[in-house]
Amino acid sequence: MSPSSLMDKRILVTQADAFMGPAICQRLHALGADVIADTDPLLETDAPARLIERTGIPDILVANLALPAPNTRASEVQEPEWQAVFDTMVHPLMRLCTAVLPGMQARQRGKILLIGSAAALRGMKRASSYSAARGAQLAYIQALGVEMAADNIQINAIAQNFVDNPTYFPPEIQANPRFQQRLANDVPLGRLVSAEEDAEFVAYLCSDAANCFVGQVFPLCGGWVTR
Amino acid sequence: MSPSSLMDKRILVTQADAFMGPAICQRLHALGADVIADTDPLLETDAPARLIERTGIPDILVANLALPAPNTRASEVQEPEWQAVFDTMVHPLMRLCTAVLPGMQARQRGKILLIGSAAALRGMKRASSYSAARGAQLAYIQALGVEMAADNIQINAIAQNFVDNPTYFPPEIQANPRFQQRLANDVPLGRLVSAEEDAEFVAYLCSDAANCFVGQVFPLCGGWVTR
Amino acid sequence: MSPSSLMDKRILVTQADAFMGPAICQRLHALGADVIADTDPLLETDAPARLIERTGIPDILVANLALPAPNTRASEVQEPEWQAVFDTMVHPLMRLCTAVLPGMQARQRGKILLIGSAAALRGMKRASSYSAARGAQLAYIQALGVEMAADNIQINAIAQNFVDNPTYFPPEIQANPRFQQRLANDVPLGRLVSAEEDAEFVAYLCSDAANCFVGQVFPLCGGWVTR
Amino acid sequence: MSPSSLMDKRILVTQADAFMGPAICQRLHALGADVIADTDPLLETDAPARLIERTGIPDILVANLALPAPNTRASEVQEPEWQAVFDTMVHPLMRLCTAVLPGMQARQRGKILLIGSAAALRGMKRASSYSAARGAQLAYIQALGVEMAADNIQINAIAQNFVDNPTYFPPEIQANPRFQQRLANDVPLGRLVSAEEDAEFVAYLCSDAANCFVGQVFPLCGGWVTR
Numbered sequence: 005m006s007p008s009s010l011m012d013k014r015i016l017v018t019q020a021d022a023f024m025g026p027a028i029c030q031r032l033h034a035l036g037a038d039v040i041a042d043t044d045p046l047l048e049t050d051a052p053a054r055l056i057e058r059t060g061i062p063d064i065l066v067a068n069l070a071l072p073a074p075n076t077r078a079s080e081v082q083e084p085e086w087q088a089v090f091d092t093m094v095h096p097l098m099r100l101c102t103a104v105l106p107g108m109q110a111r112q113r114g115k116i117l118l119i120g121s122a123a124a125l126r127g128m129k130r131a132s133s134y135s136a137a138r139g140a141q142l143a144y145i146q147a148l149g150v151e152m153a154a155d156n157i158q159i160n161a162i163a164q165n166f167v168d169n170p171t172y173f174p175p176e177i178q179a180n181p182r183f184q185q186r187l188a189n190d191v192p193l194g195r196l197v198s199a200e201e202d203a204e205f206v207a208y209l210c211s212d213a214a215n216c217f218v219g220q221v222f223p224l225c226g227g228w229v230t231r
Numbered sequence: 232m233s234p235s236s237l238m239d240k241r242i243l244v245t246q247a248d249a250f251m252g253p254a255i256c257q258r259l260h261a262l263g264a265d266v267i268a269d270t271d272p273l274l275e276t277d278a279p280a281r282l283i284e285r286t287g288i289p290d291i292l293v294a295n296l297a298l299p300a301p302n303t304r305a306s307e308v309q310e311p312e313w314q315a316v317f318d319t320m321v322h323p324l325m326r327l328c329t330a331v332l333p334g335m336q337a338r339q340r341g342k343i344l345l346i347g348s349a350a351a352l353r354g355m356k357r358a359s360s361y362s363a364a365r366g367a368q369l370a371y372i373q374a375l376g377v378e379m380a381a382d383n384i385q386i387n388a389i390a391q392n393f394v395d396n397p398t399y400f401p402p403e404i405q406a407n408p409r410f411q412q413r414l415a416n417d418v419p420l421g422r423l424v425s426a427e428e429d430a431e432f433v434a435y436l437c438s439d440a441a442n443c444f445v446g447q448v449f450p451l452c453g454g455w456v457t458r
Numbered sequence: 459m460s461p462s463s464l465m466d467k468r469i470l471v472t473q474a475d476a477f478m479g480p481a482i483c484q485r486l487h488a489l490g491a492d493v494i495a496d497t498d499p500l501l502e503t504d505a506p507a508r509l510i511e512r513t514g515i516p517d518i519l520v521a522n523l524a525l526p527a528p529n530t531r532a533s534e535v536q537e538p539e540w541q542a543v544f545d546t547m548v549h550p551l552m553r554l555c556t557a558v559l560p561g562m563q564a565r566q567r568g569k570i571l572l573i574g575s576a577a578a579l580r581g582m583k584r585a586s587s588y589s590a591a592r593g594a595q596l597a598y599i600q601a602l603g604v605e606m607a608a609d610n611i612q613i614n615a616i617a618q619n620f621v622d623n624p625t626y627f628p629p630e631i632q633a634n635p636r637f638q639q640r641l642a643n644d645v646p647l648g649r650l651v652s653a654e655e656d657a658e659f660v661a662y663l664c665s666d667a668a669n670c671f672v673g674q675v676f677p678l679c680g681g682w683v684t685r
Numbered sequence: 686m687s688p689s690s691l692m693d694k695r696i697l698v699t700q701a702d703a704f705m706g707p708a709i710c711q712r713l714h715a716l717g718a719d720v721i722a723d724t725d726p727l728l729e730t731d732a733p734a735r736l737i738e739r740t741g742i743p744d745i746l747v748a749n750l751a752l753p754a755p756n757t758r759a760s761e762v763q764e765p766e767w768q769a770v771f772d773t774m775v776h777p778l779m780r781l782c783t784a785v786l787p788g789m790q791a792r793q794r795g796k797i798l799l800i801g802s803a804a805a806l807r808g809m810k811r812a813s814s815y816s817a818a819r820g821a822q823l824a825y826i827q828a829l830g831v832e833m834a835a836d837n838i839q840i841n842a843i844a845q846n847f848v849d850n851p852t853y854f855p856p857e858i859q860a861n862p863r864f865q866q867r868l869a870n871d872v873p874l875g876r877l878v879s880a881e882e883d884a885e886f887v888a889y890l891c892s893d894a895a896n897c898f899v900g901q902v903f904p905l906c907g908g909w910v911t912r
Binding site: 049077078079080081082083086090094095098101102105106109123124125126127128129130131132133135136137138139140141142143144146147148149150151152219 | 730758759760761762763764767771775776779782783786787790804805806807808809810811812813814816817818819820821822823824825827828829830831832833900
């Protein structure tokens, strides 16, 4: 609520050109943050470490990692899809965190915020590989959050779904009557959460005002899940 | 994050002199809200309706209802204690909500935020009556939130514990070595959440930026529960 | 899984003629339990104490408390409905538990199982009063369970919904096409849970094999909620 | 509760010599099941498919996958540990499921039960890699459960912790006073869940009586988490 709360914070946003990246970068920048908008998909094992070496330990890491969700029947998931979801969303998360944590511990200050998915909290059809990878993310963040709290490092996750973004809800899906019916049936909010609402919550969680949250998962999905 | 976001919002805060009332009123006022700080314990059946009649339908109702938590063994809870927790925290909540909802529905706009307790999410010893009343609150808010979302009324709850406030954590408790040990053992944050942090989260949830949350329960308890 | 596991257990089932009462009594009896099937609605303040005085401390209390769920808009809930849900489902639960706990503590052995509702875990429309009362039950049981575990008393709850029973899903509702549509949309199981399945889970939780569960809430609702 | 309930069921138990394998095999066998006790760690990509080819589609798959939990600070987790937890617990789970699902779908009948961990539900220190892998398991099972329910295939998970087993709680840990203190502080049950209690719950969930559960996660951890 205070405009200065992100002033001069160095915030690293990964995959800044995908998923919630653009909306988050724009909002953090507007609030005075020094945003490092990285667009590397971070698929190579040492890419996260190299990124942090190059950019330095940020005050805050916003781990925004995504890929278009596979839409495969559970019985038909194959190795390449399975590896892709873990290679894109899970392994880079660990590598990013282990790259920034020692520096944050040395400073006794820092934040990591995962832009995760509510698909890890409630089962969905034709999303088994995606949900598995998202589940690994959330459980990892919970464990990290508990362990790092004593070092004044706050690590939390947003578990979102039904948020307007080009990766998961491109215009052709939003225009699909079956999707609109699903929104009406399954999402109490009755509409997609806007990218701006999402980015504003990210900004709040990045601010010092949110120093009280540790190892927590915040559903952000229009009431599709609420705990 | 935007200082104008509560400007001119009429926000009714109940029991404004107890529990989180003072911190919340101060913060909302500082952010430009028109705060109606009511101090009636609302124990009489028609007190909530009379309050709303007198003050009008607010833009936002902050239902802050508390009493010093009884510390009774489960087997020794008696009728007066049991009735007191429901009379103080549960029945006034329903009466406040039913008093403001028709007006909010007519306006197609409104918010209700409950300052609830994480005692309803995780069992605690010697808190059975208190937990029961807090559980009624949370489940009520979840049901209301789902039902009212379509009328553009956002109804949510904070489920807090280990937040600095004079009702539950007066100085003598905070100074008690056994309490400090419990904080170290059970609360990953390792300290009480400050009243200011709590009030800032309340302010965020009262702002238009939080229109995307409906029927949701937000733990705020230093990691004591995280979902 | 062992037929003798309830042999000679004295199990008190309340409201034995309503909700899950008949199915539970039949199954427990078939497994050799000494079932005390009480049909008093227990509305009077001292009715639970008198019941326990008359029947003695049971090995296991199955708190089966229900009333036909009101179907009232949230804004139209009135005092009599509100009081009825608490008078029927919440206050008798506390009175039953406080009546049996001292005896169970003296024995250092006992179980209480609440037949509760998943309406307390996930918001439903037109069910605000009912959900509130069910929420009080679950939070009460969680607190009791944690407190009593050290006395070798296991206190848990089933949080059910979409279970076949005459109180909530009489034949005319089951035959309603809108209800069938809701079942297909919202309940992954695609059918009601049968009364026998429910009663079998109750029997398992009453057996010594389930001594390991304390203060736990078990959703039983065909996947409508899963945690 | 009925001794015949597993009679002649063909149940495949993986890693039958580790974690909960021995206790589960013994109990299922005692209840009349035809237990296929496989001890392959299933680390090779095609090992699960070969196992199913050799043994046929079971009536029930009990996915018991474990490795001694690493005890590494979050900031010091390295690639080999990270890969090991996913190679041992996550990838074989997907490969087992995709190997049995087509046959179960053809039969329109089947069950998969994961022996998972509550470490995915509540953060623990020095367990970030392990928790991540366990989180992938649970989210995968939830998604599968929802998708497969319509084919009369019930897929669920136990999320356990503080259960007596040689993989995680060998005698030297149980004898450690610091561990005993942790048990007293953090586990309401006040003792480890016994392997027999765990196996009995597995047997119940394998029986036809549990056909009503789909995509559900059952905490089994002495009250360490209850939802």
